[in-house]
Amino acid sequence: MRDALPHVGPGQVVGLLGGSFDPPHMGHVHITREALKRFGLDRVWWLVSPGNPLKEHGPAPLDRRLAAAKRIMQHPRAVVTDIEAQIGTRYTAETLEALLSLYPRNRFVWLMGADNLAQFHLWERWEWIMANVRIGILARPGGRIEALNAPAARFGRPWRLPAAQAGLLAHSAAPAWCFVNVPMKAISSSEIRARGDWG
Ligand SMILES: Nc1ncnc2c1ncn2[C@@H]1O[C@H](COP(=O)(O)OP(=O)(O)OP(=O)(O)O)[C@@H](O)[C@H]1O
Numbered sequence: 587m588r589d590a591l592p593h594v595g596p597g598q599v600v601g602l603l604g605g606s607f608d609p610p611h612m613g614h615v616h617i618t619r620e621a622l623k624r625f626g627l628d629r630v631w632w633l634v635s636p637g638n639p640l641k642e643h644g645p646a647p648l649d650r651r652l653a654a655a656k657r658i659m660q661h662p663r664a665v666v667t668d669i670e671a672q673i674g675t676r677y678t679a680e681t682l683e684a685l686l687s688l689y690p691r692n693r694f695v696w697l698m699g700a701d702n703l704a705q706f707h708l709w710e711r712w713e714w715i716m717a718n719v720r721i722g723i724l725a726r727p728g729g730r731i732e733a734l735n736a737p738a739a740r741f742g743r744p745w746r747l748p749a750a751q752a753g754l755l756a757h758s759a760a761p762a763w764c765f766v767n768v769p770m771k772a773i774s775s776s777e778i779r780a781r782g783d784w785g
């Protein structure tokens with residue numbers, strides 16, 4: 587049976603960390619904790635994806651990834667969800683549109699690692715996302731320069747908040763995005779899968 591949609595108090599700011607989590611790892615946990623602190627968020631929801639629309643090979647079954655995510659992500663202000671499976675969305679723009687209408691009294695910040703900023707211009711309706719949703723980006727080993735020179739970073743340059751103002755992101759009107767340099771963890775799901783630690 588699926589979980590209910592998460593509850594959140596009026597006015598609270600929710601960071602959304604979408605991912606395949608195939609498998610979830612300590613890099614995800616680390617950026618969640620950093621995002622809560624740096625971007626002044628009340629909550630972070632993990633959106634365990636039914637499947638990244640750009641990835642050719644489907645991930646492990648959703649229930650397995652969800653259960654592993656719930657085991658690893660232990661924080662009173664972090665919630666692991668399968669919202670996209672519940673509301674029937676896969677593209678991030680659709681998910682965000684649905685959440686904005688389901689939670690009209692809350693604010694959302696889309697969270698992602700620097701590698702996803704480098705690819706962001708390939709996402710469905712990415713310009714709409716950038717224009718309408720606050721985005722918080724966290725450094726990831728190897729990805730900084732490429733990400734900050736990528737088409738989405740160039741397109742969004744006028745709306746970039748300096749890292750020193752990261753705490754204002756949640757309270758800024760979209761469009762607004764911020765890249766923060768956090769201590770980095772060189773860990774990835776693909777590396778774990780390659781080791782055969784996630785069958
Ligand atoms: N070590 C990390 N540091 C910073 N961000 C990370 C890290 N690991 C994952 N992320 C971010 O978390 C989100 C979900 O990542 P995902 O589930 O794809 O894990 P991944 O390790 O990147 O997987 P894969 O290696 O299969 O691409 C993405 O925005 C990604 O950039």
Ligand SMILES: O=C(O)c1ccc[n+]([C@@H]2O[C@H](COP(=O)([O-])O)[C@@H](O)[C@H]2O)c1
Nearest residue numbers: 604605606635638640677678679709710
């Ligand atoms: O909407 C899109 O076109 C799109 C394309 C690629 C990735 N995403 C989302 O980006 C998040 C990270 O994906 P992944 O597979 O790198 O963990 C996850 O929420 C995906 O649904 C979204």
